Amino acid sequence: MSWTILRPVTFMENLTPNFEGKAFAKMWQQVGSRPIQLVSVHDIGIFAAKALLSPTEYAGRKLGIAGDSLNYEEGKRIFKQVTGKEMPETFCVVGKLVKRVVDPDVGSMFRWFEKEGFGVDIERAREVVPVLRDFSTWLRDGSGFVGLWVLRGRGEIERDLLFEGDFAMSDRWIYE
Structure with a gap:
């Protein structure tokens, strides 16, 4: 029996404009100057697909998956650059x-x-998936913090700016 282990790091999708996402940001800040590694769940799916479609190539491998490594201040600066907001x-x-x-388990995780x-x-992860x-990139293309593309009735495309409170993913198309 063959196996492949996918080992993703902290999900970028933990950062949302709702209570849980705001709490995640604050806990990230409390880590201090030490960077944490981040990955988009979209990219985890790409790794999983590659492992499933090429089982022989990935058999017996443990694949660490991370797209970025940032401390809170770096993340905050990038967030402001990309979204124009805090x-x-x-x-x-x-x-x-x-x-x-x-959730004391969350506390253990952040202490780690x-x-x-x-x-x-x-x-090395980029050697497997160059488009990590x-x-x-996640903020701009996958987070929902920047905007949402909407395809209206007759093919009109419009970008709706989000986040006066609600959450949606910007890499999704809405068909009206």
Whole structure:
């Protein structure tokens, strides 16, 4: 029996404009200057498809999957550059409460980020999937923070700007 293990890092999709995403941003900030590795779930799907379509090539391999490695300040700067807005976040106490009371496993995970982290070789991952999204590409093309393409009745294409509160994915097309 053959196997392939996919080892993704922290999902970029954890960053959303809702409460959970704002709490994630605050917990990321609390890691300090140490970078955390990030990956888009879209890219995990590409790795999975490659492993399923070429089982012999990937048999017996463990594939680390990461598209970027950023500390909070770098992520915040990129977020502002790409979206023109500040990264959504909540109060410091919320991040601490989530880590200590609401979900201690999340606290353990973030303490691990602070001390060790994932250590995926991103360049090696790009050898398998050259189009791995970095954080700025994900923000622009896959996050929903920038906009949503809408295909209207007779083929008119319009870009709807989002995020006065609701969440949607910008790499999806809506047909009206």
